[in-house]
Amino acid sequence: MYLVKNSPRALFAALIPLAIVEAVLLVYALAGGQVTDPVGVPAPDQILVLYAGRMAMNAALLFAGHIVLRQWTVSSRLAYGLMGGVMAAVSYGIAIRNHIQLTAPGDGTVMTIGLLPTIAGMIGGFLYGQFAGLSPVARAAVDASAADASGKPPPLAFNGPVRVRTSFAGIVIAALIPTVLATLLPYTLVPLLMNGFGDKSTAHIFAAVIPAQTFMVMMVISVIPSGIFMLCVHHATRAMSRRNAWEYAAIGGVAAFACMLLLAFAVPLLAFLVVPAAFCGAVMGAIYRRFAGLEPMPLPEAVIATDPNALVDADHPSRHQHGVILSN
Template sequence: MYLVKNSPRALFAALIPLAIVEAVLLVFAIAGGQVTDPAGVPAPDQIVMFYAGRMAMNAAFLFAGHTVLRQCKMSSRFAYGLMGGVMAAASYGIAMRNHIQLGAPGDGTVLTIGLLPTIAGMIGGFLYGQFAGLVPVARAAGTTPHANAPAAPPAIVFDGPVQVRTSVAGIAIAALMPTVLATLLPYTLLPLLMHGFADKSTAHIFAAVIPAQTFMIMMVISVIPSSIFMLCVHHVARAMSRRRAWEYAAIGGVAAFACALLLALAVPLLSALLVPAAFCGALMGALYRRFAGLEPLPLPELVVASDPNALVSADHPSRHQHGVILSN
């Protein structure tokens, strides 16, 4: 039996999705305060303290959930993904109840907005289980074998045929890549955005709001199509018996280029997206392969037979000729 190791590096990786979501919610809260109550917008130091406090809460809850799973001797990625969602939802609920969140959501949107940190927490929990690695229970407990103790059983190895797993978490991570890449685009326009405002404080707020708004819009409109695209790429690669990351990247890039080319034939203006689409598809394929993992090929399905004489191979003579019964 194995347990997931304690890993600061994995905890840092698990906090990345939560950090992005918390930053988006923080930007929207500041922008809303700038419109409704400009005088009540907190100072930058206070904003940083709010953000640091929320991230510290998320880190503490994630590590507490990891500790509970270790005590329960659970190490599956599904369990860690579920734990991350529960811990992120609990952290969000406590922050809302104790007014640790910078801006409260509007009436009737508390649960809806809470889905964002919950989903980010599920991805974060999955990332922790992925990056931390496993350790045997005996080593995790710190026990040392006695001199006369029997030797530990050899490690289980497998040299049979394998295939890339179908991973929901891997699809979700890969499907967010178009959103992330599209969000990076407004940052190249920040000097132009800030130059058009006489009030530099307003310029800074809008410069932060536009990427956050781009992130939300792209996530809503692209996650489902990107998930379907990634699932198709995975099954094409599996049908071609491809397992390496660069092979998944090549298949994803070609598939994305083909999809963009079909759209460009209908709307010629979209031809400018051919190269970015190919790059995004290649990145999605490589990311999926990185997080999906391998599994053994399934065994053939059991055959239900009612006639023992039919249990012969394909090249048996009875398969190629018919027996004859002469009637009287």
């Protein structure tokens, strides 16, 4: 039996998706306030304190959920992903109820907006379970009970054939890579935006809104196609019996290059995206391999037999000649 370790490093990694989503929602709230009530927009220090408070609450709830799962001796990454989603939803509900936010969501959008931090929390919980590592609990008692039940001690190592797991969470994380890379591009426009406005406060708002808008748009239009692409790359790589990260990166890059090249033949304007797509595919493949993990090769399926005489090898003489029954 194993438990997930207490790890500040894993907690920091788990907070990254929540930090991104909270920043995007905060920027949208600032942009809306700049349009509806420019005078009432809070000062940067107040915004920073509000953002830090939300992140501290997310961290506290996520760590509390981890402690609860440790008490229940649950260590699966699926359970940690669900725990992260629940804790993020609770944090969002507390913020809504106690007005720990810049502006209240509009009518009919409370649940819809809450889906973003919930999904980010699920990814964060998965990341915590991935990076924290496992520690054995009561190994002596577990080993003794297992040995008594089977007559021999349980194996501590496995040297049989393995393959890369099909991981839904790994696919989701890899599918977000195009969104993240596309969001980095608008930051090159920030100096231009800062110089293009006479009102520097407005320039700061727009310089923050454009990357946030890019993130939301790219996430909506690219997550599902990227997830399908990553699933195909994974199965193709596994069919070739490859399981190293650099092999996943190479096959992902080649597949993305080929897909974008085909699109470029249909839409020539997309030709300049061929090389960036190959780079993005390589990063997606490596990221997926990092989070997917390994599993033992499945055993052959059991054969249902009704005739014992048919249970012979492929090279048995009876399979290469027909028996003869002389009729009267």
